[in-house]
Amino acid sequence: xxxxxxxxxxxxxxxxxxxxxxxxxxxxxxxxxxxxxxxxxxxxxxxxxxxxxxxxxxxxxxxxxxxxxxxxxxxxxxxxxxxxxxxxxxxxxxxxxxxxxxxxxxxxxxxxxxxxxxxxxxxxxxxxxxxxxxxxxxxxxxxxxxxxxxxxxxxxxxxxxxxxxxxxxxxxxxxxxxxxxxxxxxxxxxxxxxxxxxxxxxxxxxxxxxxxxxxxxxxxxxxxxxxxxxxxxxxxxxxxxxxxxx
Amino acid sequence: xxxxxxxxxxxxxxxxxxxxxxxxxxxxxxxxxxxxxxxxxxxxxxxxxxxxxxxxxxxxxxxxxxxxxxxxxxxxxxxxxxxxxxxxxxxxxxxxxxxxxxxxxxxxxxxxxxxxxxxxxxxxxxx
Amino acid sequence: xxxxxxxxxxxxxxxxxxxxxxxxxxxxxxxxxxxxxxxxxxxxxxxxxxxxxxxxxxxxxxxxxxxxxxxxxxxxxxxxxxxxxxxxxxxxxxxxxxxxxxxxxxxxxxxxxxxxxxx
Numbered sequence: 001x002x003x004x005x006x007x008x009x010x011x012x013x014x015x016x017x018x019x020x021x022x023x024x025x026x027x028x029x030x031x032x033x034x035x036x037x038x039x040x041x042x043x044x045x046x047x048x049x050x051x052x053x054x055x056x057x058x059x060x061x062x063x064x065x066x067x068x069x070x071x072x073x074x075x076x077x078x079x080x081x082x083x084x085x086x087x088x089x090x091x092x093x094x095x096x097x098x099x100x101x102x103x104x105x106x107x108x109x110x111x112x113x114x115x116x117x118x119x120x121x122x123x124x125x126x127x128x129x130x131x132x133x134x135x136x137x138x139x140x141x142x143x144x145x146x147x148x149x150x151x152x153x154x155x156x157x158x159x160x161x162x163x164x165x166x167x168x169x170x171x172x173x174x175x176x177x178x179x180x181x182x183x184x185x186x187x188x189x190x191x192x193x194x195x196x197x198x199x200x201x202x203x204x205x206x207x208x209x210x211x212x213x214x215x216x217x218x219x220x221x222x223x224x225x226x227x228x229x230x231x232x233x234x235x236x237x238x239x240x241x242x243x244x245x246x
Numbered sequence: 247x248x249x250x251x252x253x254x255x256x257x258x259x260x261x262x263x264x265x266x267x268x269x270x271x272x273x274x275x276x277x278x279x280x281x282x283x284x285x286x287x288x289x290x291x292x293x294x295x296x297x298x299x300x301x302x303x304x305x306x307x308x309x310x311x312x313x314x315x316x317x318x319x320x321x322x323x324x325x326x327x328x329x330x331x332x333x334x335x336x337x338x339x340x341x342x343x344x345x346x347x348x349x350x351x352x353x354x355x356x357x358x359x360x361x362x363x364x365x366x367x368x369x370x371x372x373x
Numbered sequence: 374x375x376x377x378x379x380x381x382x383x384x385x386x387x388x389x390x391x392x393x394x395x396x397x398x399x400x401x402x403x404x405x406x407x408x409x410x411x412x413x414x415x416x417x418x419x420x421x422x423x424x425x426x427x428x429x430x431x432x433x434x435x436x437x438x439x440x441x442x443x444x445x446x447x448x449x450x451x452x453x454x455x456x457x458x459x460x461x462x463x464x465x466x467x468x469x470x471x472x473x474x475x476x477x478x479x480x481x482x483x484x485x486x487x488x489x490x491x492x
Contacts, residue, residue, distance in 0.1 A: 306413035
């Protein structure tokens with residue numbers, strides 16, 4: 001088995017005043033993912049290493065890290081991909097506060113996600129009394145389906161300099177989910193979501209850097225969603241002007 | 247106790263995607279120069295023939311020519327980045343089907359070519 | 374969310390930016406090539422009399438709008454956001470300056486056209 005040097009940014013708040021990079025030699029073959037490497041380090045070399053992970057198959061969205069400066073899921077990239085570069089540096093996701101080693105505080109993202117109400121809103125709360133099914137044609141579903149694959153991994157936030165510059169920015173992931181529900185024929189909550197989307201910290205903080213869509217492991221294309229939301233917000237503004245005149 | 251790094255002014259130098267972004271944003275700098283040239287042209291136009299001729303002469307200055315050549319390159323780079331965004335921001339559906347992205351991009355380039363042909367027809371009477 | 378959210382005025386600037394972006398991509402390449410390269414290099418002829426006649430036509434308003442006014446707002450928008458990206462403070466000053474200058478350029482070009490057109 002070949003070995004590779006894996007460098008990891010460590011931060012133990014009880015020991016370090018600021019993060020330090022530590023180096024480990026990790027044996028690997030063609031099937032060793034970066035997450036496998038972290039697990040191997042924790043089991044064989046340093047049990048104090050902390051990181052989040054769960055499913056190992058790019059669906060839970062827990063193991064997002066900066067790998068050689070790019071936001072990636074640890075389970076979705078392999079040491080063999082970095083053999084040519086010869087170096088592998090794992091850091092916690094950018095733009096989030098670091099709690100410990102590779103664990104970041106996602107609270108800001110969770111708050112933004114909560115604020116855009118990422119669920120189907122029905123204006124009349126018929127509740128369970130009226131058990132009508134939410135029918136939807138394939139064409140109606142096609143309108144939002146692309147934006148519904150988000151796994152809340154946060155890679156797009158680590159890729160977004162506007163979120164890095166201003167953490168109050170709702171950000172790509174949450175705005176993409178807002179747009180996903182706004183496009184859903186069963187949803188009636190667009191009017192409730194629009195004020196936040198149309199605010200300075202909503203879609204309008206985005207400058208279409210586009211890197212969020214490049215790093216998205218689910219190919220959601222949040223940048224497209226955010227910019228389609230800008231179009232909706234602009235339409236909303238024009239409609240508001242007419243409403244006021246009447 | 248969490249640790250947070252602030253983005254510095256040079257954040258965009260650390261990633262090739264961010265450098266490409268900043269390059270795209272910087273395409274407006276030579277555009278501004280070109281617009282100033284056009285405003286000067288309009289001014290000289292209204293000031294009479296001698297003024298117009300000296301404007302054309304200044305436009306022939308190697309440095310001015312170089313900056314405007316840069317503006318041409320910048321406008322085409324901007325076009326390349328801008329055209330691919332259009333179908334993503336405004337997806338067009340015809341008969342329930344999404345029009346393919348590359349068709350929309352090609353259509354926009356046809357527009358650029360069309361304007362060139364129109365200008366050539368105006369100035370050279372070609373076609 | 375107890376926070377009150379204020380509608381951004383960005384749709385106006387973004388609309389001008391987008392329109393200007395289309396013009397920058399579609400009209401500006403030919404305009405730069407013919408007016409800023411071919412003309413001074415002598416590849417095309419455009420005497421003062423011809424230029425005055427052309428600028429006084431109704432079609433010149435398309436030129437002013439698509440090559441000067443809208444691209445100016447496009448440039449102003451990108452410069453404004455670019456300076457924010459570079460962490461320049463005084464955001465409202467930059468905003469007023471950028472769009473103000475684009476507005477001034479547009480008014481000057483449009484006004485000059487209108488005078489030429491009417492005379």
